[in-house]
Amino acid sequence: MMAKQVTIDAKGMHYTPLNQQIRKAVEDGADEVVVQNVLGQRFIGDGLRGNATIHVYGVAGGDLAMFMSGPTVIVHGNAEHAPGNTMDSGKVVIHGSAGDAVAHSMRGGKVFVRGNIGYRGGIHMKQYEAQRPILVVGGSARTFLGEYMAGGLLVVLGLDGAMDARGIGSGIHGGEIIIRGNVDDACLAAGAKKVPLTDEDRKRIAPVIREFAGDFGLDPEPLLNADYTRIVPASARPFAGKYTWE
Amino acid sequence: MSSNLGSMPLRYRVTIDREQCMECERCINNCSYGVFRRDGDRILINSRKCTACHRCLAYCPRDAIMLEEQPCDYRSHPVWTRATREAIYNQARTGKIILAGMGSVANLPVIFDHLMLDACQVTTPPTDPLREPVELRTYLGKKPSHLDLCRNSNGDVELATELAPNLMVETPVMLGHMSYGAISLNAQVSMARAAKETGTYMGTGEGGLHAGLYPYQDRMIVQVASGRFGVNIDYLERGAAIEIKLGQGAKPGIGGHLTGEKVSKDVSRTRMIPEGSDAISPAPHHDIYGIEDLSQLVRAIKEATEWKKPVFAKVAAVNNTAENVAAVARSSVDAVVIDGFRGGTGAAPRVFRDHVGIPIEVAVASADRELRRQGLRNEVSLIACGSIRESADVVKAIALGADAVYIGTAALAAMGCRVCGNCYQGLCPWGIATQRPDLVERLDPDVASKQVANLIHAWTLEITELMGAAGINSIESLRGNRDRLRGYMLDENILNVLDVEPVGA
Secondary structure, three states, rough: OEEEEEEOOOOOOOHHHHHHHHHHHHHOOOEEEEEEEEOOOOOOOOEOOOOOOOEEEEEEEOOOOOOEEEEEEEEEEEOOOOOOOOOOOEEEEEEEOOOOOOOOOOOOOOOEEEEOOOOOOOOOOOOOOOEEEEEEOOOOOOOOOOOOEEEEEEOOOOOOOOOOOEEOOOOOOEEEEEEEEEOOOHHHOOOOEOOOOHHHHHHHHHHHHHHHHHHOOOOOOHOOOOOOOEEEOOOOOOOOOEEOOO | OOOOOOOOOOOOEEEEEEOOOOOOOHHHOOOOOOEEEEEEEEEOOOOOOOOOOHHHHHHOOOEEEEEEEEEEEEOOOOOOOOHHHHHHHHHHHHHHEEEEOOOOOOOOOHHHHEEEEEOOOOOOOOOOOOOOOOOEEEEEEOOOOOOEEEEEOOOOOEEEOOHHHHHHOOEEEOOOOOOEOEEEEHHHHHHHHHHHOOOOOOEEEOOOHHHHHHHHEEEEEEOOOHHHHHHOOOOOOOOOEEEEEOOOOOOOOOOEOOOOOHOOHHHHHHHOOOOOOOOEEOOOOOOOOHHHHHHHHHHHHHHHHHOOOOOEEEOOOOOOOHHHHHHOOOHOHHHHHEEEEEEOOOOOHHHHHHHHHHHHHHHHHHHHHHHHHHHHHOEEEEEOOOOOOOOHHHHHHHHHHOEEEEEHHHHHOOOOOOOOHHHHOOOOOOOOOEOOOOHHHHOOHHHHHHHHHHHHHHHHHHHHHHHOOOOEEEHHOOOOOHHEEEEEOOOHHHHHOOEEEEOOO
């Protein structure tokens, strides 16, 4: 059976009618929705359910795939502020770079960014039972990476040069941050600590790296065998020692 | 020995009148703090564990138990009060921030108590609510700035303006946000049933929506706080409205923190975090670093729910509340909740609880005035909260500019809470601020929901009477009607901020 494809021209369109058209296409059974001429429209795929694939051509605006539950969004370009914000499940693939707070409070699914991300990437990602969010960044990330992180996996591959983020993992109390290459201790924030990447860990992240490489047409082998720094919470209760009772 | 301070003087002393006591052991069974125990033929008392929750007194069939606060005197001193001295001893011993339960204990004047309500006499007769309707129903949400009308093909005039979704409340008293985790499921279910029965709404707090509350979801306002606990598209769609929590009156400017001990299996499922893990809500929403970002979050929520639900935003009452509220009113929200500095909490740093923020009375009055000045009053409804204690407070808050109020502590008190402020211990003997199954079971939703509904019903009757006496037959005519208030023993500056005349004027 042929996959049902719907094409929408977003040129000059406000985000509300654009989202209504995407929603309608998915409700009507489209497997693939191609959105052309996107120029900063926010909230694409916001709260969207199902398992369709949305192709976005252009620059996606803020909160792409926020609260999304199921679909795949592929951005052939850059994305603004907070793609994957509070996302439940599904996948976001960004062929360019993305702004601040990528995958903010994401609780499941995957966000793959080929280029760089801004500040506070993966902030407060969290996991629950089978839901474990994954954020992989091909390029570099900025300061406060993985801040308040409560669960999930965050990988930075540094394909275009080493990452210079500081304040990594401030207040992290769950999950793990894995960065290719060495990370200077001075770049870690209070509450985060470096541990060696074990063979077990390497085996665990291999499928994620293969999937990422596959999505962007990269050779996974050099990435699978590279050196990584693993950053985890120093404590699951970062504030436990701060308070006393009246 | 970790300090040389020894033990502090007892906060409370519990005594049993041995003549009256029949040793039924109800006190032993009811006290979850372990004050009472049996030793041979006697019931022994450890007063140090007492929190003054009154559970033992309430369930003693013989009125044999008596409780005394601060039985041991310090040398009296107007500056070095007992509280300041004891805080020093605590911090000298621990070196930590002091956390405390429930609202501010700072002994500051309550402005509500210095505002007198008006009544009609001969120049205008009062309205008799028995005979004439006094309308308390109100709609929360955006109102159009003007109406466009058109004529249809039959020649009838129809409304052309598209109206934003509003919440219809039958009484201007709503139940504020107290999360599952901070309070028990039975406490939440009791309040949800009461909200349904009385035609009002209840906030979920930021703990997600437990499946046990789904039957009442059309009466729930679901909260989105900085931790995003329990937030997904299903949650947003279940709520009658959605509230973004930006601040809390008991602790403005800081986040929240549910300790791992309270994250039981059920709480963990509802919050969608692992059992036993700390639930940390950061101080800011990390996708809101400026007022433009708030607009983005509001619209993200509206877009996700297809613009079908009102979105509220809650801010703590602080110095520039009026400007904050005016800014929030421009962010597409439908209502702004202002939480005064006396607002309750499961736990807040003592220094914030008692020293940060401003009273709800001035915050709501100045916000209402600023919104009117900027021509924005129709854009948002105003909900006042943070120490609304009785129906008169509701009427005064509305006369100062609120559309409705949230109550929190008052609703808990209706279920038995004695405001002992030990919520953080998780041992609430009334089954409210606890997750311990045997304690939660003590709170029967069939009984407690009736008590909460009774309270709302009683306040509604009183509000009707007060309005009738003032000759006001609808809540719209009371809202922002400062002429029906007079300030008694308030200084001129406060009166100016409130825009209220002094008594006699």
